[in-house]
Amino acid sequence: MATSLSSSISMQARVSATTTRFCLHKPTSIFNNGKANLSFTLQRPIPARLAISCAVKQETVEKVSEIVKKQLSLAEDQKVTAGTKFTELGADSLDTVEIVMGLEEEFGITMAEERAKEIATVQHAAELIEELIQQKTA
Amino acid sequence: MRISVMSQMQRSFSIDLPSLIPLQLPSHEVKSTSLLKRYSQLLSPIEKDGVDQMRGDELKKNALLARTLVRTTISRYQTNKEVDPRSLMFKKNVYGKPEVDWQNCNNQPLHFNISHTDSLIACGVTVHVPVGIDVEDKERKIKHDVLAFAKRFYSADEVNVLATILDPEVQRKEFIKLWTLKEAYVKALGKGFSAAPFNTFTIQSMPGTEGAYNLCKTSEVTADPPEETKKCNGGWKFALFDLADSHYAAVCTEDDQANEGAPTKIIVRKTIPFVEDQLISERIFL
Numbered sequence: 001m002a003t004s005l006s007s008s009i010s011m012q013a014r015v016s017a018t019t020t021r022f023c024l025h026k027p028t029s030i031f032n033n034g035k036a037n038l039s040f041t042l043q044r045p046i047p048a049r050l051a052i053s054c055a056v057k058q059e060t061v062e063k064v065s066e067i068v069k070k071q072l073s074l075a076e077d078q079k080v081t082a083g084t085k086f087t088e089l090g091a092d093s094l095d096t097v098e099i100v101m102g103l104e105e106e107f108g109i110t111m112a113e114e115r116a117k118e119i120a121t122v123q124h125a126a127e128l129i130e131e132l133i134q135q136k137t138a
Numbered sequence: 139m140r141i142s143v144m145s146q147m148q149r150s151f152s153i154d155l156p157s158l159i160p161l162q163l164p165s166h167e168v169k170s171t172s173l174l175k176r177y178s179q180l181l182s183p184i185e186k187d188g189v190d191q192m193r194g195d196e197l198k199k200n201a202l203l204a205r206t207l208v209r210t211t212i213s214r215y216q217t218n219k220e221v222d223p224r225s226l227m228f229k230k231n232v233y234g235k236p237e238v239d240w241q242n243c244n245n246q247p248l249h250f251n252i253s254h255t256d257s258l259i260a261c262g263v264t265v266h267v268p269v270g271i272d273v274e275d276k277e278r279k280i281k282h283d284v285l286a287f288a289k290r291f292y293s294a295d296e297v298n299v300l301a302t303i304l305d306p307e308v309q310r311k312e313f314i315k316l317w318t319l320k321e322a323y324v325k326a327l328g329k330g331f332s333a334a335p336f337n338t339f340t341i342q343s344m345p346g347t348e349g350a351y352n353l354c355k356t357s358e359v360t361a362d363p364p365e366e367t368k369k370c371n372g373g374w375k376f377a378l379f380d381l382a383d384s385h386y387a388a389v390c391t392e393d394d395q396a397n398e399g400a401p402t403k404i405i406v407r408k409t410i411p412f413v414e415d416q417l418i419s420e421r422i423f424l
Binding site: 079085094118 | 290
């Protein structure tokens with residue numbers, strides 16, 4: 001039985017032949033009786049991201065958290081975890097773009113603007129960073 | 139100093155219906171616990187969850203004020219009857235842009251958009267045409283080099299304009315003005331960030347006008363050397379405000395094809411829901 005997913009799941013068409021990592025943003029159950037069964041209805045060709053849960057390095061999460069705290073001028077003891085949403089910390093779109101610039105500098109990568117602006121959590125950023133680093137070294 | 143402002147926008151003079159525009163709430167002026175409690179009674183359970191998720195009391199309060207502003211503003215400007223702000227329902231369009239879910243009444247003409255900073259929340263309402271609004275603190279410090287930021291994200295023409303500004307303060311302010319205008323456009327468009335990446339369009343000020351801007355879309359024609367063609371049609375109207383000397387507010391509306399080129403009236407009001415309401419300005423943009 002197909003499980004319909006909430007709006008946090010989307011699919012992205014990949015044209016490159018490099019290994020693609022998928023990471024789930026909301027680990028709600030998408031498996032039914034041990035069978036993975038996904039069904040999507042795309043009403044129109046919207047670029048989307050498909051994400052399935054994966055592990056990112058703790059080190060990446062920590063570096064991202066540091067940069068986020070710096071950009072938003074948060075206290076050192078402000079709790080920022082992988083699941084923390086930028087908006088919960090008071091970040092607006094200008095903050096998000098500045099965070100992305102900070103991440104690009106720190107990790108030596110370049111993010112496409114559309115993907116950069118869609119980053120919602122620390123985990124999300126870490127996944128994208130590791131994916132880009134992998135693509136770079138592939 | 140924090141201010142709250144609301145603006146009204148009329149699509150054309152022939153329409154008597156008042157259109158509301160951004161209401162801005164001065165967060166620091168709203169301290170009363172009973173007033174905040176009254177506000178929270180307007181919110182839906184989902185909105186209340188959203189408020190609770192914010193980290194810290196100030197952020198929670200701002201989130202509460204934002205939803206209050208949206209609900210009270212829209213309900214004020216109903217065309218047929220008085221609407222209880224609590225009764226409004228919201229949904230998102232297919233791209234995630236928030237809209238009113240009018241339920242039984244089809245094709246209501248009211249559109250809205252909201253933007254907030256730490257100290258000011260703006261809600262814009264229009265009749266018949268989509269609207270986008272963005273506000274920024276004029277003193278907002280950009281942590282990166284402004285020109286490097288622009289080169290990374292803005293269009294080539296915009297970078298050129300910024301590069302000619304020698305005073306770093308003036309340059310930073312121009313950068314922020316451009317940011318609000320570009321954000322307002324993307325929000326008015328309502329198709330998500332990928333529909334209009336910042337470097338694919340230029341917003342330029344219209345010579346001889348104050349606060350009026352034009353949109354030019356760039357499309358690259360692959361050639362060697364690569365050529366760019368620019369389309370500076372109408373289709374979208376912009377207005378930039380300087381609010382109480384503390385904030386820039388950019389408003390973008392779709393040019394109504396039936397009344398293309400008709401002047402736009404923008405009314406700005408400052409408000410604290412249930413407490414006060416004050417006319418700030420009324421301007422006509424050609």
